[in-house]
């Protein structure tokens with residue numbers, strides 16, 4: 001039987017859950033054929049548990065938006081290559097469009113899928129949109145990655161500014177979903193992305209609403225209230241002065257170009273734009289170092305005598321180290337799937353220096369618990385804090401968790417929020433509760449700061 005239905009254009013959503021500034025969607029509309037919007041839940045590319053929770057919300061929210069336009073987001077489960085081949089066979093699609101992803105596994109899969117689809121005669125196009133600049137466009141003359149952030153940023157700023165964001169398509173004509181075998185179709189309720197037994201996501205639900213509209217609200221709120229004080233207040237976790245856009249950027253509810261242009265219109269401090277630059281820098285490092293999450297960028301650290309300490313690791317993960325700022329951060333992470341940047345640095349430093357535990361253990365824990373986890377920013381920042389990366393804080397600079405606490409949470413606002421058993425202590429006593437002699441149901445420090453520092457430096461001198 002001849003299929004007389006118009007050959008649709010498939011738009012495959014992956015990390016770009018928005019309709020504005022979405023080139024794949026816009027170009028699909030221009031093609032003039034009905035559009036089939038799809039997501040494929042492929043086990044080989046699913047993120048950690050907290051980010052999976054977010055992914056569920058991202059899919060649901062984009063589906064609602066598309067339904068408001070008369071369409072839907074169709075969710076399939078299985079190996080992407082096979083699922084796409086089946087959808088193409090059932091719909092007679094003439095083209096598949098997507099926005100690029102840059103992680104090594106994603107790039108490898110996309111290259112193979114592109115070749116496969118083109119061999120079947122389809123038009124396949126991929127578009128930028130997840131970064132300010134393509135990772136290969138900011139590199140040295142010898143096409144090597146920059147190893148120093150300031151040099152990277154100088155080169156990035158010398159390029160033309162990111163393209164002004166594209167508007168959302170005004171109207172889309174949607175293609176009906178293909179009849180697919182039950183095993184490949186997924187309903188939102190049964191997509192397997194949400195935690196069930198136990199349901200640990202209550203704190204995430206209280207804190208976040210994934211979606212494009214929410215990302216826009218978050219951005220305008222930040223630019224209205226906090227943009228001006230950002231440069232000075234961003235290091236103080238009690239102040240909540242940062243944008244909290246990271247998970248929205250991670251899942252593409254907002255593009256970095258949209259953030260960039262909104263921020264420059266409001267004359268937001270350069271410091272904020274530079275943080276978006278750190279995000280691009282991380283992706284550049286991953287692009288040129290696909291094993292960023294597993295290999296020390298400074299090979300001398302391969303000889304580092306990391307300790308095997310399951311008890312210490314568990315105390316760190318549960319926020320029970322006896323160091324209030326570290327514990328506040330680890331509890332914030334567990335409860336909300338997010339942690340303030342300054343506290344991420346203190347907590348990371350504590351694991352790799354005070355406990356002398358391999359940074360890869362921490363990287364894995366963050367990968368599973370952060371809603372904003374991405375495979376570039378997380379390992380880059382871990383390697384930066386551990387001193388094993390490029391342009392990294394030197395290992396011998398051991399952050400003192402008590403001084404960091406006194407400096408960046410002077411009144412204990414943040415600690416009181418996340419370590420309520422210390423809430424009654426004075427502003428002075430709260431940073432080192434063991435010194436005051438007051439009674440409270442809070443653990444004694446699992447390591448002594450001075451002894452741990454000496455142990456870390458002795459280990460480092462051995463390599």
Ligand SMILES: Cc1cc2nc3c(=O)[nH]c(=O)nc-3n(C[C@H](O)[C@H](O)[C@H](O)COP(=O)(O)OP(=O)(O)OC[C@H]3O[C@@H](n4cnc5c(N)ncnc54)[C@H](O)[C@@H]3O)c2cc1C
Pocket residue numbers: 234242243244245246247249250272275276278279280282339340341342344345348366370372373374375377378379381382385
């Ligand atoms: C050990 C460790 C692990 C981290 N893991 C991640 C991760 O998996 N995903 C992630 O997005 N960020 C990660 N970060 C970076 C940073 O902590 C978060 O991006 C930031 O806290 C997000 O909060 P915000 O959106 O309010 O940031 P803002 O201060 O408002 O910054 C705006 C945006 O810039 C980007 N950005 C800011 N700082 C950094 C940075 N140091 N590196 C890369 N991008 C940055 C983020 O996209 C952020 O949303 C990590 C930091 C550390 C120390």
